[in-house]
Amino acid sequence: MNREEYINSLRTDLLAVVEEYLTPVALRYGYSDTPLEANIKWRPLVLVLGNYSSGKSTLINDFLGATIQATGQAPTDDSFTVITYDDTAPGTNSIRVTEERDGQFLLNNLEYPFDSLKKHGQRFVSHFRLKKVNSPFLKNLAIIDTPGMLDSIAERDRGYNYQEVIGDLAQIADLVLILFDPHKAGTVREAHTSLRDTLPDRTFEDRILFVLNRIDECASLMDLLQVYGTLCWNLSQMTGRKDIPTIHLVYSPQAAQASANGADADTGFLFHLENQREELKRAISLAPRFRLDHLASFVETHGERLSHLLEGLISYRAHLRRLRMKFGTIGLLVSIMGGAATILALKAIDVLPLTDPQMTWGAGGMIVLIFFVIWTRVLKQFLESRFHRHRMKTIDSLTPLGNQTRLDSWKAIRELVINYLEKTKGRFPLREIKREHTGVQRVFDKGAKEIREALAELSNIRDSESKAQGEQDAAEASPDE
Ligand SMILES: Nc1nc2c(ncn2[C@@H]2O[C@H](COP(=O)(O)OP(=O)(O)OP(=O)(O)O)[C@@H](O)[C@H]2O)c(=O)[nH]1
Ligand SMILES: [Mg+2]
Known part of the structure; x- marks a missing residue:
């Protein structure tokens, strides 16, 4: 066998x-x-959480090999999008969305594991959707892109219990990615609540990967170290743990190029961190193995x-x-x-x-x-x-x-x-x-x-x-x- x-x-x-x-x-x-x-x-599932504009959708697009999710500087996407493989439309020449379905379909179709999310009400249903994509990256797993976590100033009524929803999704997921960015390294309130109250109850620590994204926006290695230190400190406050979990340091080369730093930025350090992105990709592709542990x-x-x-x-x-x-x-x-x-x-x-x-x-x-x-x-x-x-x-x-x-x-x-x-x-x-x-x-x-x-x-x-x-x-x- x-x-x-x-x-x-x-x-x-x-x-x-x-x-x-x-x-x-x-x-x-x-x-x-x-x-x-x-x-x-259902299939092995990777849940991507993080602050708004931390680059969740950009990272997912990079992995899929096409622009499947909308991206932008302001809080862009307020939906939970389940992205899965389309077995009926293989072929990798042009990676695209082959089928889109709404929340009603996702919650009521027994093929999918989201029946337990029905309790979150109509507002949630209208913020839940399915995209089938013919990307080879999805052959053995599905990804959920989520609305960014907001801080107390920008917090608004989402119309459903966001923490409860991510708690339920985390329970189903085999791997949870939590993204931060240098601008808000662990200072967002919803991220605090999730890490302190919601996730520990619903998931297991070894199934969470922490990611510091957009590191190309750090002006120098010193700047990066400072951001890293801040994030570590905030994470220990949020999780109540003394030990610091591994934090993957990544960035998107395309996005970095598009928003190239000022001429005085000293970003030579990025060269040494090149491999982390591939490592993260490898870790995600191991989701089927996590599934058995899960x-x-x-x-x-x-x-x-x-x-x-x-x-x-x-x-x-x-x-x-x-x-x-x-x-x-x-x-x-x-x-x-x-x-x-x-x-x-x-x-x-x-x-x-x-x-x-x-x-x-x-x-x-x-x-x-x-x-x-x-x-x-x-x-x-x-x-x-x-x-x-x-x-x-x-x-x-x-x-x-x-x-x-x-x-x-x-x-x-x-x-x-x-x-x-x-x-x-x-x-x-x-x-x-x-x-x-x-x-x-x-x-x-x-x-x-x-x-x-x-x-x-x-x-x-x-x-x-x-x-x-x-x-x-x-x-x-x-x-x-
Ligand atoms: N410089 C740089 N910019 C990035 C990087 N990743 C994403 N961006 C930019 O950051 C902005 C936000 O990216 P998104 O991918 O939309 O972020 P998100 O986390 O999905 O945001 P929400 O869905 O609104 O929560 C976009 O303008 C991206 O182009 C990166 O690694 N480096
Ligand atoms: Mg997004």
């Missing part, structure tokens, strides 16, 4: 696991409105959360069962004692002159039963609703939350547990939930481990392939040896 087939079979297996074990649970308990696999079954993380994260959710419900019932046992035992003892006392009292005052022991036992049994029924009917309801109220107040002690991972997964499903318990008041089919829990837990424990092993195996296939390729290249280079 070659690498391509292996990746495909791995993907198919993963999707089947998600569809069979995770999606039914996610839909039943309101964890997701759409089947989980809908988010991951799928593994996807299964792990959702498996863990759903398992935690079911664990919470099972724990609730375990507590309730303990209460019922205790309450039942006490009730029985009280009833026996009450029954015996009643018989004795009735005998003592001669109301019940029972001489036959069988009759005495029978009457005793009846009275115990009456006591027990009253006990369970009247008190049980009272105690159980008290138990429910108490559990709702101490909901965080339902499952152990010993480490950060547990805290994180609990945070993601806490409201769902509360909602479900409030709705059912604890009356739900426990056996079914236990069965679901076993399935989800198996996916989390074993499935995720197997995926990671498969990924390691995949990198071996990759290594041996590139080694074989290297040997072949070497043999071709020196045929005499």
Whole structure:
């Protein structure tokens, strides 16, 4: 089996696991409105975010090899554009848009993974569109160009929740590019909010690439270093991390030429940074590989959360069962004692002159039963609703939350547990939930481990392939040896 087939079979297996074990649970308990696999079954996806005019569209055009997206100095494009390959119109002679569709089509066509974005409303729909382009760069991936992030001065009502939209897109994307430019190196407010609040919840740090674009506009190497330093400082403020992530330093030669710096600009340093653009392009073209990592993380994260959710419900019932046992035992003892006392009292005052022991036992049994029924009917309801109220107040002690991972997964499903318990008041089919829990837990424990092993195996296939390729290249280079 070659690498391509292996990746495909791995993907198919993963999707089947998600569809069979995770999606039914996610839909039943309101964890997701759409089947989980809908988010991951499309092609590898690269999301391009960044400040307005940071050069997102110019960079995308450069990669595609044609002017597909509009560019300009002022905030130019206020739409989210999904750019994907057109399989029906191959040929690279003239790269162009072969088909354009609107947001309505994108959101309602099940071939695309954007069903979950419907909730953002009509204003968002009118700012969402699809372009099919016959560029070879798109053969294995799709790109989303986004409206630039704005700062507090220029901020205006977008008519939809921008942060939420990019959060949802980041969740679907396999790779997120965040672009800055020297003029606003990390000082834009929406970029702050996204990096601090929205993205960490929805994506994984290793799937984010930071880019400082338009570096040709730095007047000298010193200027660039200053901008770089400012961006690093701002990034650490935004992400709360001490370590500085890799920042790709790039620029567009065509755009640079068009807006050539003044004669006194000392841009010789650009020569040494020439390769970074190609590196970035290579990193993006690796998106299909990120997709497998993404799928593994996807299964792990959702498996863990759903398992935690079911664990919470099972724990609730375990507590309730303990209460019922205790309450039942006490009730029985009280009833026996009450029954015996009643018989004795009735005998003592001669109301019940029972001489036959069988009759005495029978009457005793009846009275115990009456006591027990009253006990369970009247008190049980009272105690159980008290138990429910108490559990709702101490909901965080339902499952152990010993480490950060547990805290994180609990945070993601806490409201769902509360909602479900409030709705059912604890009356739900426990056996079914236990069965679901076993399935989800198996996916989390074993499935995720197997995926990671498969990924390691995949990198071996990759290594041996590139080694074989290297040997072949070497043999071709020196045929005499
Ligand atoms: N000098 C120089 N100019 C650039 C570079 N990249 C883009 N530009 C120019 O910067 C301006 C903004 O570029 P766009 O690609 O439209 O930026 P954007 O991030 O897509 O902007 P919005 O869609 O409005 O958020 C355009 O006039 C580009 O020609 C670059 O690397 N160097
Ligand atoms: Mg743009």
